[in-house]
Amino acid sequence: MPLPLVDLQAQYAAIKPEIDAAIQRVIGNTSFILGKEVSEFEKNFAAFCRAKHCVGLDSGTAALHLALLLCDVKLGDEVITTTHTFVATAESISVIGARPVLVDIDPRTYNLDPRAVERAITPRTRAIIPVHLYGQPAEMDPILEIARQHHVRVIEDAAQAHGAEYRGKRAGSMGDLACFSFFPSKNLGAYGDAGALVTNDDDLAARARLLRDHGRRDKYEHLVVGYGYRLDALQAAILGAKLTHLDAWNVRRRAIADYYTELLTNSKVVPPYVPPHISPVYHIYAIRSKTRDALKQHLKARGIETGIHYPIPLHLQPVYANLGYARGDFPNAEQAANEELSLPMYPELTDAHVGMIADAVKAFE
Ligand SMILES: *Cc1c(COP(=O)(O)O)cnc(C)c1O
Numbered sequence: 001m002p003l004p005l006v007d008l009q010a011q012y013a014a015i016k017p018e019i020d021a022a023i024q025r026v027i028g029n030t031s032f033i034l035g036k037e038v039s040e041f042e043k044n045f046a047a048f049c050r051a052k053h054c055v056g057l058d059s060g061t062a063a064l065h066l067a068l069l070l071c072d073v074k075l076g077d078e079v080i081t082t083t084h085t086f087v088a089t090a091e092s093i094s095v096i097g098a099r100p101v102l103v104d105i106d107p108r109t110y111n112l113d114p115r116a117v118e119r120a121i122t123p124r125t126r127a128i129i130p131v132h133l134y135g136q137p138a139e140m141d142p143i144l145e146i147a148r149q150h151h152v153r154v155i156e157d158a159a160q161a162h163g164a165e166y167r168g169k170r171a172g173s174m175g176d177l178a179c180f181s182f183f184p185s186k187n188l189g190a191y192g193d194a195g196a197l198v199t200n201d202d203d204l205a206a207r208a209r210l211l212r213d214h215g216r217r218d219k220y221e222h223l224v225v226g227y228g229y230r231l232d233a234l235q236a237a238i239l240g241a242k243l244t245h246l247d248a249w250n251v252r253r254r255a256i257a258d259y260y261t262e263l264l265t266n267s268k269v270v271p272p273y274v275p276p277h278i279s280p281v282y283h284i285y286a287i288r289s290k291t292r293d294a295l296k297q298h299l300k301a302r303g304i305e306t307g308i309h310y311p312i313p314l315h316l317q318p319v320y321a322n323l324g325y326a327r328g329d330f331p332n333a334e335q336a337a338n339e340e341l342s343l344p345m346y347p348e349l350t351d352a353h354v355g356m357i358a359d360a361v362k363a364f365e
Contacts, residue, residue: 002303006185010348022237041236049172051198053205056231060159060181060195064092067177071153073126080120081129082112083313084333104330108273114142127153132161135283160283162187163250172198190235252347253282263358268365288339298364307342
């Protein structure tokens, strides 16, 4: 039987009665837009992040867009982020007419390098977007300190990091704002598109609520130009049912990762490096190999699906040719793009599967 990278059917099979009941509840009460399902989920997800507010949205991309608007990022401003991320991180900057200023990664953690962030600060910098890539929090203390010194905002891209911890603090509770995605394959995934903003700031949360729903105060009274970015009640009900399992799923992901790492230590591939003050949630389990493409083919021939996150860094993407970067500008990210390989990772993966996958990886050497 082939082993997929992610198995959403196994998850549904394990919690089917709860999911089906949540869907039936919403269809039964026909309260499809905002309402109790959404506010209950928001309350519970904020508590999960150990933050004050959660504002449910229709995607992680919408969360990034609103976060930048809430930080007053405008045409011609600069926002610093990593070149080694999913394109949505930078797109959100571009759609506002601001400039994504890309920086290289720390080669060990794949996360943006705080020293590179500091060097990239200019008088036009308005915000920094650290991405907690693969579910491992970025080095937040130095980033928050740089932001404090230069009076710029910090927006966490926590789309891959639901429940991850940095020095005991949860992803989403450290920046001015944090953006979560509930894309189906994320650690907490909806059955369609969904996302959220999380913040400890009362004013930012109130403004986010206005912006996501047409600037509406009352049904037909609109205070500001807003968007149709609401979290769907059906998705909120599904997410609420899944949220009760998320801590246990993340514990299982860590156990799987630890087992992979134990089996792959002293092999030819490089397992992930985790600093002692960080507790990741392994949205992705990333190894590196000098012969990545051949290893990928070798595993595929044995029925093991793998992924590449991400094959082209943002500074080399056709869409960002206009930013004027060149090959060689960010060598650590370029090397990661050539060497990274994501192994199957989902809570329902058994120890036997992990053993089989690790054996297959080692058999390639
Ligand atoms: C998934 C993801 C997003 C976008 O989220 P959507 O819900 O798909 O819009 C943004 N940033 C990162 C790092 C992601 O992994």
